[in-house]
Amino acid sequence: MLKKSLLQHSIFLIALGWAVIPTAQAGNWQLKVGGSLLAPTENNGTVAGAQADVSHEFNLTPSVEYFFGDSPFSAELLLAVAPFQHDIRLNGVESATFKHLPPTVTAKYHLKNSTRFTPYVGVGLTVAVPWDEKLTGSNSKLEADVTYGAAGQLGFNFQPADAQNWGVFLDVRYAQVESDVKLDGKDIGTLEVNPLVYTLGYSYRF
Numbered sequence: 001m002l003k004k005s006l007l008q009h010s011i012f013l014i015a016l017g018w019a020v021i022p023t024a025q026a027g028n029w030q031l032k033v034g035g036s037l038l039a040p041t042e043n044n045g046t047v048a049g050a051q052a053d054v055s056h057e058f059n060l061t062p063s064v065e066y067f068f069g070d071s072p073f074s075a076e077l078l079l080a081v082a083p084f085q086h087d088i089r090l091n092g093v094e095s096a097t098f099k100h101l102p103p104t105v106t107a108k109y110h111l112k113n114s115t116r117f118t119p120y121v122g123v124g125l126t127v128a129v130p131w132d133e134k135l136t137g138s139n140s141k142l143e144a145d146v147t148y149g150a151a152g153q154l155g156f157n158f159q160p161a162d163a164q165n166w167g168v169f170l171d172v173r174y175a176q177v178e179s180d181v182k183l184d185g186k187d188i189g190t191l192e193v194n195p196l197v198y199t200l201g202y203s204y205r206f
Helices: 003-023
Strands: 029-039 052-053 058-068 073-078 084-090 093-101 104-110 119-134 141-142 147-158 166-175 177-185 186-193 196-205
Touching: 052 186, 058 084, 058 196, 093 141, 104 147, 104 166, 119 141, 119 166, 119 177, 147 177
Parallel strands: none
Antiparallel strands: 029 058, 029 196, 052 084, 058 073, 073 104, 084 093, 093 119, 104 119, 119 147, 141 177, 147 166, 166 196, 177 186
């Protein structure tokens, strides 16, 4: 029930972002659409007494950003157009799959200068909402908990000389994602994804 509620909430946030941007004050809102590679760290924890390894995955990730007037501060909400789907290997053997949504909010500081190259840094919170967990070749019930963690962000936006509102951006996020895993209701370990998320895309400011 909690996972379904969080999924519906994420879909609502996507719709709200698309609805509110066209009517917002000019210059305060920015829509970003990019492709993201979610790369879990090397050590993904121990599950059922075995070393876990979570696959790298690619997805399209829109985000909505609000700028606070002429200040260098903004807030950004990262979403995904579809769930990330990962494979889990235990001691090198394909053992399970799961899906998740990664809504992440960061408060950002933009290092303004006289060029069209604007670096930024951010800190915030991520929520990992896993569901559709499946154990390969088994009907046992596999379940991963919804998890909350810290997030960091580092990147830049570049606006070409002939561009008025649009630009290109590149950034990397770190998200603390560690979920307790249960098999038929019994704890079997902790999946430590803790990914780096690399994103490249276009930005358009309204």
